[in-house]
Amino acid sequence: GISGGVVKKRRGYYQQQLERLHLGLENRLGQKVGSLSGGQRQALALLLATMTPIDILVLDEHTAALDPKSSENVMRLTDELVREKNLTTIMVTHNLKYAVEYGSRLIMMHGGAIVEDRGGVEKQKTEVADLLGVFNAISVECGN
Numbered sequence: 276g277i278s279g280g281v282v283k284k285r286r287g288y289y290q291q292q293l294e295r296l297h298l299g300l301e302n303r304l305g306q307k308v309g310s311l312s313g314g315q316r317q318a319l320a321l322l323l324a325t326m327t328p329i330d331i332l333v334l335d336e337h338t339a340a341l342d343p344k345s346s347e348n349v350m351r352l353t354d355e356l357v358r359e360k361n362l363t364t365i366m367v368t369h370n371l372k373y374a375v376e377y378g379s380r381l382i383m384m385h386g387g388a389i390v391e392d393r394g395g396v397e398k399q400k401t402e403v404a405d406l407l408g409v410f411n412a413i414s415v416e417c418g419n
Contacts, residue, residue, distance in 0.1 A: 286304070289304065290302075290304070292322060292326065293319075293322070295322075295352070295355075296315075296318045296319070296322060296348075296352060297348065298314075298315050298318060298348075300315060300319065312345070313340055313341055313342075313345065314341045314342065314344075314345025314346070314348060314349060315345075317337060317338070317340075317341060317345070317349050318345075318348065318349050318352055320337075321334075321337065321349065321352060321353060321356065322352070322356070325356045325360055325362070329360075329362065330362070330363060331362065331363045331364070331365070332356075332357065332362045332363070332364045332365075333364075333365045333367075334353065334364065334365070334366040334367065334368075335367045336367055336368060336369070337349065337353070337366070338350060338368070338370065338373070339368075339369070339370075346370075350373060350376075350377065353366075353377070354377060364378070366378065371403045371406045371407065371410075372403055374406065375401050375402060375403055375406065378398075379394060379395075379398065380392070380393065380394040380398060381393045381394070381398050381401060381406075383406060383409060383410075385413050390409060390413060391406070391409055
């Protein structure tokens with residue numbers, strides 16, 4: 276279960292950390308992780324990954340298989356944890372909304388090459404339509 280490695284004296288701490296997920300997991304430490312929904316598992320994995328001191332967090336499509344509500348919850352938690360712990364984060368995503376909304380720098384790649392690199396004010400002014408334009412131009416060049 277979730278509590279497999281939980282030392283009794285730290286149980287309260289873990290419950291407090293799980294509470295911030297807003298998924299009711301703080302009262303389910305005995306439940307098997309495999310019985311959790313995809314969103315619950317992803318949020319739990321994110322929380323666990325940031326509970327030990329780290330400098331860099333790498334997220335590879337960490338919301339891709341989630342329903343929209345779970346995806347928004349995981350992104351809210353991601354943003355909260357990254358800011359709170361001042362983490363350098365590399366987030367790989369095909370979700371253009373998240374690429375625009377989160378982070379201080381946006382790098383768009385195609386075929387292993389960087390085709391867009393936006394930071395600062397340029398990143399802040401970037402909209403999903405801008406990225407779609409770049410994507411569509413690349414698709415036309417590739418014959419798609």
